[in-house]
Amino acid sequence: MWVWVAFYRPAPKRIGPFGVPFQEKILRVAQKNGTRTVLALDLEDADPSRLLARSREVLESVRGLVCAVKINRQLVMALGLGVVADSILKLAKDYSLPTIMDAKLNDVGHTNGFMARTYFDMGFDAVIASPVAGWENGLDTVFEAAKSGEKGVLLLTYMSNPGAEPFYSLMAQRPDGHGKPVFEILTELAIEWKASGVVVGATQPRVVARVRQLAGPKLPIYSPGVGTQGGDSTAALEAGSTYLIVGRSIYNSPDPAKAAMEFRRPIQA
16 A cells, blocks of 8 residues: 655754754763663552652662663653653653653644744753654754754654554555555654654564664664563564663563563663
8 A cells, every 4th residue: 555645854954963962962871881781661550649659769770771761741741841840750860861851742843843942941851752743843843842952852763652553564655656564754854854863663673673673773763562562572673772761661660670671671872
């Protein structure tokens, strides 16, 4: 099946290497802690007080075993922006851990820009966005916000859930007449826009390998879906993943530190 896509549009030539400080920051922490693991602190609990206490407990227990902390909207919606900023982000900063907001920004430019600036002002070091929104009046405002604050933008190239495959692997025809899978086009956009990294599910080692082939050795690949979702950490790393995003396998464990140790892998410069 083929589908015409019009979002393949190169970014203006004025774009610079946004997010480099973030890439360097997470690399330094990864080397210092001897791990490629990004903690996905995406816990859920109907009791906000219990949720906050458990989130802080998990973060404290694995602080030297991870290289960054990713927070999804569950925690922000349950606790509120202020609590997340004053408690979770402050704690991560105290431990010198970079923080990533898994916002999956995918709206029009002024909305994306407002959300990106809000998260950056809260203290997040990077945001995750969807390249499907396109550049002009889409993600241009996100990259501009990142550039002004020396933050990072990670672009979602292939999700980790099984239902993602029909879309991301769909053969799409570019305006120049050439066809390729959607995830390859999204990877090319990430390269063109000089993103700080791409997000590719660890559940798809074949896709990770192809993205690495397209992106070259320097663009970081962040891979969620390890453990509970069935992704294999070794297979993902061998395919080309740079960082592993691990959540439930760590925070649902009776001993999060022990669980984090099992995913610990050294990283090279």
